[in-house]
Amino acid sequence: MRTAVISLAAGRHGHLLMQQDGLARSARAPERYVIVSMADPAIEELTASRQPVADVIRLPLTDGRLPLAAARNAGAARALAAGVDLLVFLDVDCIPGPNLLDGYASVAQDGVLLCGTVAFLPPSPHEAYALEGLAGLAPPHPARPSPPDGEVLRGGDPHLFWSLSFALTPSTWNRIGGFCETYTGYGGEDTDFASTAVVHGVDLWWVGGAPAYHQYHPTHNPPVQHVDDILRNGALYKQRWGAWPMEGWLHAFGALGLVEYRPDSDTWCRRCTAWSSST
Incomplete structure (x- = not known):
């Protein structure tokens, strides 16, 4: 199964490089690594000459706002043009576990939206996290299902879908129709995507053994x-x-x-x- 990893970036350069390093150490290398740079021209040079090779797409802001929905659609279109069998979307802050791509690929099928577990890491005491020790730093987020390795929870609540880490086949992507590009800026486009998936009869599965690790950054709660x-x-x-x-x-x-x-x-x-x- 030929896989593509798609990530969106605007800043967070250190996090993006950690993601790229995590993919380089993955048990399964992605056939395509597509990064959609949203008004950040430095990303192309930043990720050059590193593995896996990054295919960088540039998108401008939309009325001064990040075009998150349009960026995911652009990344998917580039990956689909390369003839991949599985689209894997990773938030720029997420480092893939070594078996994330294998975990998704082992259960992927048409008509299903796959979500893996995401652990939110504490601040790193060094400049970067040690990739081999990520699993011991934090448990999966308690607000989402976290099946053990090798297990899948079918019939997931679409309201719990999040875009930090998910995967689907090209057929399922086309069935849903991608993200609604009327959404710009932060929030709502992923909830809309999950609602659209339900209308088109796409099930949500929570996948054990496809972990991602969200790197710490300061934030506001609520945002x-x-x-x-x-x-x-x-x-x-x-x-x-x-x-x-x-x-x-x-x-x-x-x-x-x-x-x-x-x-x-x-x-x-x-x-x-x-x-x-x-x-």
């Missing part, structure tokens, strides 16, 4: 730096699917006084200005 993106993309999702996504974050923003909910119109607002999908 207040993305509140405008979340409101805009949440309104788009509401228009398409009839319900608000990311409600935990919206309620947390509300508790901080950043947004408010208007029950009469089922609308989340910022500074008393209602958001709509056309905003």
Whole structure:
């Protein structure tokens, strides 16, 4: 099975190089490693002359925002043109475990969306993590299923899908139709993707033995730096699917006084200005 690993990058250069090193040490080398550079011209030179060879695509920002959905579609299109049998998407912060590609390839079939476990690593005391010791640094994230090696949990809740690490066949990708490119900036596009998969009869499987390790970086909880993106993309999702996504974050923003909910119109607002999908 010919595999392609697709990653999106804008900054996080050290994390990207750790991902590339992890793939180089993988039990199965990917036939294609596609990196979609979102307004970051340094990535091409950064990853050159290293293994696996990176095929870098450049995309500009969309109205100043990261085109995450469009970038995944562009990466998939490049990989499919190369004739691969399995698309594996990895967040730029994720280092693949040595058996991640084997784990996905061993259970891949048409009509299924595969998700492996992701462990969130603590800060590294050195400049980079030691690849051989990643498994002992943190357990898989407790908010997602984590079957043991060699086991698969079928019939997964699509609301738990995340784009940090997932895989699917070209047939399944075409069946879903890729990501909705109307989403720009942070949040919502992966929830939309999972909802679209359900409509097209695609099942979600949680795969044991396909681990990834998310490298530490400072963040906000809730992600207040993305509140405008979340409101805009949440309104788009509401228009398409009839319900608000990311409600935990919206309620947390509300508790901080950043947004408010208007029950009469089922609308989340910022500074008393209602958001709509056309905003």
